[in-house]
């Protein structure tokens with residue numbers, strides 16, 4: 001490897017937990033079964049994917065309560081950046097104010113409720129937020145700056161009439177928020193538990209935003225989480241794209257509270273057997289995935305990193321947000337073309353045309369009543385645990 005490529009492609013640093021997971025992947029690479037497989041297969045009723053009552057409980061007890069990852073803060077790199085996006089029925093405004101602070105606000109005017117900025121998923125640059133109805137104007141941190149004809153509002157308290165704010169924080173480069181304006185605090189480190197140190201060790205906060213694509217797709221949010229928690233499908237579904245890069249070796253995965261780490265062997269895994277742990281590379285000898293409960297996935301490709309967020313609209317529909325970030329800023333035409341190809345392959349070729357495609361097919365299948373139950377094989381244990389966690393949080397039983 002040349003000096004230059006070595007510099008731009010350093011081995012990703014690992015903490016003790018990731019090193020132990022890598023060690024287990026190598027140790028078990030010769031086994032047909034894995035020590036982590038379930039004792040037997042398990043069953044799930046298809047209603048989990050299409051019952052509107054279940055989704056309502058999930059929204060109430062999971063999506064409105066837990067910190068959700070809304071994106072990568074470097075997307076709003078410049079002060080004055082504003083992103084309007086409706087998620088889970090809430091019109092949101094994500095802003096970076098002039099002092100550089102990021103805010104997550106409700107995109108709703110405090111006068112008579114008009115939407116402040118259109119939800120077109122395009123980043124805009126604004127000095128302030130001016131309502132299109134009667135021009136009440138707010139700072140980018142949500143504070144009410146002024147109203148036309150102030151003598152018409154003799155009892156208006158400007159101090160309490162700013163845009164409603166959601167508890168939010170930037171941590172490891174990501175924007176996290178709790179989608180409930182009545183909650184006051186947000187503890188992302190506590191919520192992430194052991195994953196928090198993984199993200200710090202991997203230095204995710206120092207990457208650069210490259211691209212984001214937002215799609216409305218006809219599938220249940222949990223089907224896309226299922227798709228990234230087992231590797232059983234790679235050889236078939238991804239035969240024409242990424243399958244040749246992966247081994248038949250069982251992945252090594254583990255629960256970290258509600259979250260999961262999964263390490264899948266790549267075609268170069270065997271090279272690592274002869275290297276000291278300091279040279280094990282979890283982007284090139286293997287591929288790491290973090291499943292962050294409830295609806296986020298982080299995938300560490302050889303060069304770039306993907307965040308995927310699944311935001312339910314209805315039981316049969318999601319907003320799928322895929323963000324790619326990269327270790328060095330793409331500035332030249334050549335660099336941009338390189339990362340565009342990378343994004344097109346991963347976003348268009350793999351996630352959209354294969355994983356989202358099959359999830360939409362399954363959605364039709366589960367809703368039509370063909371199957372009384374769906375079967376998770378012993379090696380699909382991460383899915384069983386994920387669905388158990390969802391059920392426990394919404395108070396259901398099966």
Ligand code: FES
Pocket residue numbers: 109110111112113114131132133134135136
């Ligand atoms: S609704 Fe916004 S200014 Fe009237």
Ligand SMILES: [Fe+2]
Pocket residue numbers: 227228233234237238355
């Ligand atoms: Fe897949």
